[in-house]
Amino acid sequence: xxxxxxxxxxxxxxxxxxxxxxxxxxxxxxxxxxxxxxxxxxxxxxxxxxxxxxxxxxxxxxxxxxxxxxxxxxxxxxxxxxxxxxxxxxxxxx
Numbered sequence: 001x002x003x004x005x006x007x008x009x010x011x012x013x014x015x016x017x018x019x020x021x022x023x024x025x026x027x028x029x030x031x032x033x034x035x036x037x038x039x040x041x042x043x044x045x046x047x048x049x050x051x052x053x054x055x056x057x058x059x060x061x062x063x064x065x066x067x068x069x070x071x072x073x074x075x076x077x078x079x080x081x082x083x084x085x086x087x088x089x090x091x092x093x094x
Contacts, residue, residue, distance in 0.1 A: 002061070
């Protein structure tokens, strides 16, 4: 269902055209997640749902995948107006 956008998101990761919000960076550190875990989550994961931001009206995507060590991770991401992938938040699934 979201194959086209997932492929675009994966291309952004592979070409290092992504940024993380301060919130995502703080959550990553709090949960002991490494940037390679985030990349793996996106590259091997799937989009669970598309959400519309209530303020900006931009589409966001909830992606589910696993860390390099196999721990389940989810993240919220979007494509910015400049074309970069923005990782909004990331968290371990308990």
